[in-house]
Amino acid sequence: MTKRDLVVKIAAETKLHQESVGAVVQKTLDYLADELAAGRNIELRNFGVFEVLVRKERKGRNPRNPSHEVVIPERVVVKFRAGKVLKQRVESLAK
Numbered sequence: 001m002t003k004r005d006l007v008v009k010i011a012a013e014t015k016l017h018q019e020s021v022g023a024v025v026q027k028t029l030d031y032l033a034d035e036l037a038a039g040r041n042i043e044l045r046n047f048g049v050f051e052v053l054v055r056k057e058r059k060g061r062n063p064r065n066p067s068h069e070v071v072i073p074e075r076v077v078v079k080f081r082a083g084k085v086l087k088q089r090v091e092s093l094a095k
Contacts, residue, residue, distance in 0.1 A: 003029075036078055046085035053079050 008026055011018040032050070035042050042050040057074045082090065 017052045039076075044083070046083045048086055049081045051079045051081065053077055 011021045
């Protein structure tokens with residue numbers, strides 16, 4: 001599903017204009033990105049948690065030249081942990 005698909009689906013269900021729904025969806029994504037960029041976590045109950053984590057520096061190897069080690073620098077990443085309800089809904093696919 002793309003952002004456009006999401007906007008079309010919400011607009012059809014709520015009978016709102018796609019332009020208005022698109023603006024709300026985009027603003028929501030902007031606020032989420034701003035919070036993550038500021039280093040703050042986001043918790044959406046029953047959906048999941050977006051966490052900002054620092055990955056430590058580590059050594060890596062090029063698969064084509066395994067004898068040559070490369071230092072992979074420390075970096076900041078975003079991790080997502082699914083909430084209870086989302087986990088249950090996704091796990092029901094396997095049944």
